[in-house]
Amino acid sequence: xxRFIKSFILISLAISMSACATGAKFTEVQPDLVSEKQxxxxxxxxxxxxxxxxxxxxxxxxxxxxGEAISWGFxxxxxxxxxxxxxxxxxxxxKVSFTLEEGKTRFVRxxxxxxxxxxxxxxxLVDESIGMSEIKDCHYIGQANQ
Amino acid sequence: MQRSFALLILMGFIFxxxxxxxxxxxxxxxxxxxxxxxxxxIALKEEVKITQTPCGYHxxxxxxxxxxxxxxxxxxxVYKPRDQVLTVExxxxxxxxxxxxxxxxxxxxxxxxxxxxELSKEINLPIE
Numbered sequence: 680x681x682r683f684i685k686s687f688i689l690i691s692l693a694i695s696m697s698a699c700a701t702g703a704k705f706t707e708v709q710p711d712l713v714s715e716k717q718x719x720x721x722x723x724x725x726x727x728x729x730x731x732x733x734x735x736x737x738x739x740x741x742x743x744x745x746g747e748a749i750s751w752g753f754x755x756x757x758x759x760x761x762x763x764x765x766x767x768x769x770x771x772x773x774k775v776s777f778t779l780e781e782g783k784t785r786f787v788r789x790x791x792x793x794x795x796x797x798x799x800x801x802x803x804l805v806d807e808s809i810g811m812s813e814i815k816d817c818h819y820i821g822q823a824n825q
Numbered sequence: 826m827q828r829s830f831a832l833l834i835l836m837g838f839i840f841x842x843x844x845x846x847x848x849x850x851x852x853x854x855x856x857x858x859x860x861x862x863x864x865x866x867i868a869l870k871e872e873v874k875i876t877q878t879p880c881g882y883h884x885x886x887x888x889x890x891x892x893x894x895x896x897x898x899x900x901x902x903v904y905k906p907r908d909q910v911l912t913v914e915x916x917x918x919x920x921x922x923x924x925x926x927x928x929x930x931x932x933x934x935x936x937x938x939x940x941x942x943e944l945s946k947e948i949n950l951p952i953e
Contacts, residue, residue: 771916773916775918776919776920777937801918
């Protein structure tokens, strides 16, 4: 039994570690905070935690897949000013809705909460100051259609 | 041990087929009339804690935060935060603006859903 528990912990750890993002750090990429495109805003998505790293749900923005919520990963998209809904699904569908203005930046942070069988990965809209401080250690994972 | 494991697997099959009933923010549709560039804003002298939020997720309006008047709904004037993010939350999260009537906060306006979330009790705002 002890050997089983030890193996389970080791395997879980290995899966968690291998499930984390490994691209260049935010501080190395140093992306512009605002979109170069006129009439667009920029949305940053990031997940600053290893909790539930094996869960990597698709990130849907107004129904379109824009990336995946990978632990310690970030990506961004430019979109026209308007209203947006970001959805992630594990055993439940979780959404966050927000507005985007021209020339503005929004930060959506993914966290994991405890679910019935698997955790729930959900997006939260956060202040720019919080987003900027938390995204620093995340790695660039690119958008879905790059 | 084996029996418990089997029970857990069985429960997995039973509940795995169910859609989880998520908790919802209750809001009702409202009509927003924009007042673009009204030039009017308010600032809060003190921090305001909002405890009567849907599903018990408390919110804090920061001391010194600025709120721009962007329009109105029948329930009051709508103020958008300039320097903090405001949301209401249950299973899902919704960006929200303040709805103010006679210097008191009466609820939240959800700009994406175009809905109004009423507070059960008005909160007097410490406006500068």
